[in-house]
Amino acid sequence: MLAHSQMLRASAQVTTTPLEPRAITDRSLDPLLPHGIALLDFVDALLVGSEADLIRAREKLLEDMGSASLVDAAAVVGNFQMMNRVADATGMPVGKGTLKRTKEWRELLGLDRFNHL
Amino acid sequence: MVQWDVFDFSGSQVPVRSDLGQAFRRDWNRLALPGTWWSGSERVAIAAEVRSARYGTDHKDRTLSESAREAARVIGVQPATVRRPWVESVAGKLGYPRYIEITGIASRLVAIDTVHDGIGVEREPLPEPEPGEPSRTAEPLARPGAAWVPMVGGASITQALSLVDPEAVAQEDLHGPLYLSYEGMAMMDYVAGLSRAQMELVAARTSAINECFY
Numbered sequence: 001m002l003a004h005s006q007m008l009r010a011s012a013q014v015t016t017t018p019l020e021p022r023a024i025t026d027r028s029l030d031p032l033l034p035h036g037i038a039l040l041d042f043v044d045a046l047l048v049g050s051e052a053d054l055i056r057a058r059e060k061l062l063e064d065m066g067s068a069s070l071v072d073a074a075a076v077v078g079n080f081q082m083m084n085r086v087a088d089a090t091g092m093p094v095g096k097g098t099l100k101r102t103k104e105w106r107e108l109l110g111l112d113r114f115n116h117l
Numbered sequence: 118m119v120q121w122d123v124f125d126f127s128g129s130q131v132p133v134r135s136d137l138g139q140a141f142r143r144d145w146n147r148l149a150l151p152g153t154w155w156s157g158s159e160r161v162a163i164a165a166e167v168r169s170a171r172y173g174t175d176h177k178d179r180t181l182s183e184s185a186r187e188a189a190r191v192i193g194v195q196p197a198t199v200r201r202p203w204v205e206s207v208a209g210k211l212g213y214p215r216y217i218e219i220t221g222i223a224s225r226l227v228a229i230d231t232v233h234d235g236i237g238v239e240r241e242p243l244p245e246p247e248p249g250e251p252s253r254t255a256e257p258l259a260r261p262g263a264a265w266v267p268m269v270g271g272a273s274i275t276q277a278l279s280l281v282d283p284e285a286v287a288q289e290d291l292h293g294p295l296y297l298s299y300e301g302m303a304m305m306d307y308v309a310g311l312s313r314a315q316m317e318l319v320a321a322r323t324s325a326i327n328e329c330f331y
Contacts, residue, residue: 001324003274003331007305008317014305017314024321033314043322046235058237065310067131072310074235075137076319079295082228083274084329086288088196089220090277091204091265092331114330116200 002094002102002111004080009105025109038064042073047081093117129238140294141229141241144287148222149244153254153281154215157246159185160222164243167193167223168230184210185219192223197328204265213266214255214281221284225291232295256280274331275299296320 005024012019012033023031023040030037038060045057061070086092094115106112123145124138148164151157162180166189169176181189188207191199208216233240256269259280263272269279278284289299296316297307307313324331 001321001329001331004317004320004324007302008314008321011305011312011314011317015312015314017312019314024318025325031318033318034312035315036318039311039315039319040322042235043319043326046231047323047326054234055237058235062131068134068310069315070131070310071133071137071236072316073319074232075295076311076316077235077323078228078232079292080320080323080329081231081327082224082288082291082295084324084327084331085192085196085224085227086220086277087274087329087331088199088327089192089204089224090217090268091199091201092274092277093263093272094331111330114197114325114328116197116328116330 001114002098002106005109005111006102006105022109025111035061035065035069039073042070043077046074046077088116091117123244124241126236126238129236131236133236136294137232140291141232144225144229144291145241145244147283147287148226150247151249151251152218152222153283154212154218154251155222156251157249160218161243161246163189163219163222164226166190167226168240168243170194171227171230182210185215188216188219189223192220193227201265208266217266217278217281218284221278221281221287225287228291228295254282256282 005021009021018032020029020032023029027040031040042057042061045053058070061073124141126133126138148160149157152160159180162178163185165176165178166181166186168174170190170193184207230240256279258269259267261267267280268276270276278288305313
């Protein structure tokens, strides 16, 4: 999460896209990205929602963004289902330098609660 | 070989880009064939164990040892609960290479099944295993390091499975079609079905739900 939350910030900065990064870990907030709420709803429904939640979130994403975006969103979730498992199963550490540089960012998003190493 | 019409997404209500189906077929072929430390039957049994644990599907096969089944279930369903003593215990019984091969099989299966669930199509039946013996090829350059398992070079997510090189290759082969190639990750202004920022929002939220700090 640390790596890709930082990539999210970098991408938003490069493309001058508004962003509320705390929405990653706090669903009461709007991420501000175009269609951000629909994307977050889709991820939540796919990973921890009911079948009805998923049908609703999928339809909303299709209506708002179209089929190519739905397929890409499902594929990205799939990729990180894979990479999260690889990282956790192998005990992949975050480097000391990265930990030092990202202290404020981790505090902003409340990420240290996920550090199991 | 896996049949040509596997992953053709003919039942999908939305068009699915062809590179996804091609990548999934390559992975199914790998799954069915003898691997490095597990036979084709054992590899498919590992996948069946993961599916059984994730979806509650019936699975009475006892091809695998209890340690192998436990590793498949935990990595498939509860990866955030994995801790170093558990890895050392399981790898102590199976050996690190067999543990890594299970990690590769389980993680890719979950990725492929998640895509199917996301777009609303039936998950593909597991392939019929191919006969033959695993190659049992050791990776001479792998060493213990900062991570919990030996790998080639410094601890890095792209090298995480390098103790069993075909598993690292398979991970990279799926990573590109699902998200971006390792090289393509430098493109912060990339746009396809999603913008790069939207992709990263999805990636970060997935990791948050999975409680994956990395």
